[in-house]
Amino acid sequence: MSHVEEIPDDASQEMNMLEAINHTLHQEMRRDERVMVLGEDVGHNGGVFRATDGLHTEFGGDRVVDTPLAEAVIVGTSVGLAAAGQIPVAEIQFLGFAYQAMHQIAGQAARLRFRTRGRFQARITIRSPFGGGVRTPELHSDSILSQFANVPGLKIVAPSSASDAKGMLATAIRDPDPVLFLEPLRGYRMIKDEVPLGEHLVELGKARTVSDGSDVVIIAWSYMVDVAMRAATELANEGISARIVDLRSIVPLDTEAIAQAVEDCGRVVVVQEAPETNGFASEVIATINDTSFYSLEAPVERVSGWDAPYPTGQLEDFYVPDVGRVVAAVRRVVETP
Amino acid sequence: MTRPLSDDDLRAMMTHMIGARVSSQRAFNLQRQGRAGTNAPIDGSEAIVVGAARALDPTADWVLPQYREPVALQRFGPEVLESYVRYILGDPDGGHIPEPVRVWPPQISLATQVPHAVGMAWGMKRTGETGCALVFLGDGSTSEGDFYEAANFAGVLRAPVIFVVVNNGWAISTPVASQTAAKNFAAKSHAFGFPGTTVDGTDILAVYEVVSEARERAVSGAGPTLIEAVTYRLAPHTTADDPTRYMPDDELVAARGRDPLTRFQKELSGRGLWSDDDTTRAEADADAVMEAAIQAAEADRANPIELFDHVHAIRTTRLERQRREWIDHYGEDPR
Numbered sequence: 001m002s003h004v005e006e007i008p009d010d011a012s013q014e015m016n017m018l019e020a021i022n023h024t025l026h027q028e029m030r031r032d033e034r035v036m037v038l039g040e041d042v043g044h045n046g047g048v049f050r051a052t053d054g055l056h057t058e059f060g061g062d063r064v065v066d067t068p069l070a071e072a073v074i075v076g077t078s079v080g081l082a083a084a085g086q087i088p089v090a091e092i093q094f095l096g097f098a099y100q101a102m103h104q105i106a107g108q109a110a111r112l113r114f115r116t117r118g119r120f121q122a123r124i125t126i127r128s129p130f131g132g133g134v135r136t137p138e139l140h141s142d143s144i145l146s147q148f149a150n151v152p153g154l155k156i157v158a159p160s161s162a163s164d165a166k167g168m169l170a171t172a173i174r175d176p177d178p179v180l181f182l183e184p185l186r187g188y189r190m191i192k193d194e195v196p197l198g199e200h201l202v203e204l205g206k207a208r209t210v211s212d213g214s215d216v217v218i219i220a221w222s223y224m225v226d227v228a229m230r231a232a233t234e235l236a237n238e239g240i241s242a243r244i245v246d247l248r249s250i251v252p253l254d255t256e257a258i259a260q261a262v263e264d265c266g267r268v269v270v271v272q273e274a275p276e277t278n279g280f281a282s283e284v285i286a287t288i289n290d291t292s293f294y295s296l297e298a299p300v301e302r303v304s305g306w307d308a309p310y311p312t313g314q315l316e317d318f319y320v321p322d323v324g325r326v327v328a329a330v331r332r333v334v335e336t337p
Numbered sequence: 338m339t340r341p342l343s344d345d346d347l348r349a350m351m352t353h354m355i356g357a358r359v360s361s362q363r364a365f366n367l368q369r370q371g372r373a374g375t376n377a378p379i380d381g382s383e384a385i386v387v388g389a390a391r392a393l394d395p396t397a398d399w400v401l402p403q404y405r406e407p408v409a410l411q412r413f414g415p416e417v418l419e420s421y422v423r424y425i426l427g428d429p430d431g432g433h434i435p436e437p438v439r440v441w442p443p444q445i446s447l448a449t450q451v452p453h454a455v456g457m458a459w460g461m462k463r464t465g466e467t468g469c470a471l472v473f474l475g476d477g478s479t480s481e482g483d484f485y486e487a488a489n490f491a492g493v494l495r496a497p498v499i500f501v502v503v504n505n506g507w508a509i510s511t512p513v514a515s516q517t518a519a520k521n522f523a524a525k526s527h528a529f530g531f532p533g534t535t536v537d538g539t540d541i542l543a544v545y546e547v548v549s550e551a552r553e554r555a556v557s558g559a560g561p562t563l564i565e566a567v568t569y570r571l572a573p574h575t576t577a578d579d580p581t582r583y584m585p586d587d588e589l590v591a592a593r594g595r596d597p598l599t600r601f602q603k604e605l606s607g608r609g610l611w612s613d614d615d616t617t618r619a620e621a622d623a624d625a626v627m628e629a630a631i632q633a634a635e636a637d638r639a640n641p642i643e644l645f646d647h648v649h650a651i652r653t654t655r656l657e658r659q660r661r662e663w664i665d666h667y668g669e670d671p672r
Contacts, residue, residue: 036463062463067490068486068489068490068493070486070489070490072452072482072483072486073452073455073483073486073487073489073490075452076449076451076452076453076455076456076483076486076487077452077453077455077456077459077487077490078456079452079453079456080452080453080454080455080456080457080458080459080460080470081456081457081459081460082456083453083456083457083460084456084457084459084460084461084463084464085460085464086460086463086464103446103449103483104449104452104483107446107449108446108449108453113647113648113649113650114429114647114648115432115442116432116433116434116441116442116647117429117430117432117433117646117647118433118647119432119433119434119435119436120441121650152648153648153649155649175650176650177649177650205653205654251653252653252654252655253655255654255655256654
């Protein structure tokens with residue numbers, strides 16, 4: 001069943017996000033022969049971003065499957081495969097295409113365990129890149145994770161580092177529940193860090209303090225963590241000490257980490273790529289209201305995409321939150337008496 | 338290749354058809370009495386479901402129903418009906434058909450079960466299990482994208498799956514002519530690259546024959562088959578429907594003259610295998626089984642706190658917190 005690789009415990013290597021995902025898929029497929037990869041162009045082509053590069057050669061067309069161009073059946077057959085004891089890792093080529101599988105993700109995979117009282121479980125990982133900034137055609141950049149966050153039964157994670165991508169993807173594949181694993185499209189090659197080569201698991205539902213600070217906390221996830229980090233560097237030059245908390249996991253949400261950061265800093269900015277209305281930032285702020293309202297020294301600000309459809313290339317730099325908007329929001333929050 | 342049916346098989350099939358209609362009518366009445374929720378009677382489709390089930394191997398094959406079929410799947414074990422009764426009573430356990438019964442619970446979202454069947458069949462093929470998945474869907478469900486996507490992929494995979502389109506003429510009030518311009522639903526299989534056949538769904542022996550052949554194809558690695566079984570819906574779509582608004586009376590009267598139960602009773606009587614007394618006994622037995630299932634389900638109503646169970650394998654911290662709030666408000670067991 002399993003193939004254990006001999007890797008020194010402390011070995012690591014710098015990888016970008018894509019390399020980390022690719023490396024993890026190789027390891028998990030070696031580890032458990034029930035793991036299958038399916039999706040559009042994932043086989044011979046190795047994925048349109050090469051996330052699945054080499055898998056077809058190593059594991060063959062029986063386990064690395066180029067599907068027809070049909071998102072609903074990619075997820076729908078994954079539900080059946082899972083019920084039959086396989087562990088599908090399905091790729092939706094861009095999260096905006098998940099609308100065509102929404103009923104199978106939200107209506108079927110997410111509630112399979114509930115509606116069968118545990119007789120069947122949808123042990124499925126759905127990988128999908130999302131987010132803007134790379135001049136894609138329409139519907140390739142939409143940041144629609146909050147639409148899934150309203151679906152009980154689904155877990156949703158959105159790592160911001162290569163190391164977390166490995167640890168969380170491996171954990172997601174081994175998790176008995178369906179996990180939507182969201183990858184930062186813009187950060188695929190830009191994000192680089194040391195990735196442990198051996199067993200590396202990151203618990204789903206635990207936020208990470210990326211950098212410490214005391215005047216304000218910037219809460220972000222996925223590629224917006226990178227934006228927040230650059231904003232923090234600028235703010236440091238102005239003498240503002242910004243802590244950055246990477247949620248990592250949307251569902252389950254690390255409420256305790258949010259509360260702790262708010263108690264420590266008292267001032268909060270939440271950054272998301274999604275449109276403002278009903279984006280996940282709203283949920284983060286509502287959570288702060290529940291847990292830490294009296295720790296707040298200023299109203300929480302959110303920096304979001306606008307309530308307009310994700311725009312075409314000439315407009316997108318004025319849509320996706322950037323360093324300037326985050327810095328401006330932090331200044332407003334910090335300057336509130 | 339079709340396994341010949343013994344006299345016992347034939348009598349069991351008749352018994353199951355009668356049982357299905359009795360259970361279905363009891364379920365309908367339960368709704369009228371306020372004891373059950375909306376449910377969909379099987380009247381007119383008994384020969385299709387019972388005939389198909391007889392062609393399968395309950396220890397090796399899977400059935401994925403839409404929502405009308407569970408009352409006619411006795412061959413897969415009494416648990417199917419017991420769960421179904423709980424299901425229409427609103428008990429969450431109604432969705433749990435216990436191991437090792439190879440039947441999925443009812444699926445309300447039309448045709449979404451079709452990709453699941455293909456996935457299961459694919460998984461069985463991968464692990465070398467000898468068996469197939471049979472999925473029921475209605476004429477209306479053939480218009481759903483999931484049907485096309487799943488059937489198309491099944492053809493590519495040569496998955497051991499059987500698609501049974503129960504064409505009962507109506508999707509609530511929408512007649513077949515508004516559903517497709519195709520000559521019949523079986524013709525759609527040509528586009529998927531595997532065989533399709535239309536069978537008289539009021540003739541249980543014909544259904545048994547075509548499903549047996551489809552199963553043989555599936556388990557021998559030859560791939561999927563699409564079967565269109567034609568019948569007529571002899572009851573309202575569901576307990577919530579009034580077909581007098583749209584269903585022509587003469588059509589219904591003519592269809593009652595082709596009732597699959599009457600047809601098979603005549604066939605078996607002609608062979609000396611069935612009598613009116615057998616019918617009376619089968620009806621009484623089915624009624625007793627249904628009554629026992631209803632009694633059991635009504636005596637064991639769910640504790641509403643179960644709504645926090647089986648959301649995930651392990652409850653999230655947030656759901657755990659909500660559960661505590663729920664208990665503070667409603668108590669541990671507000672039944």
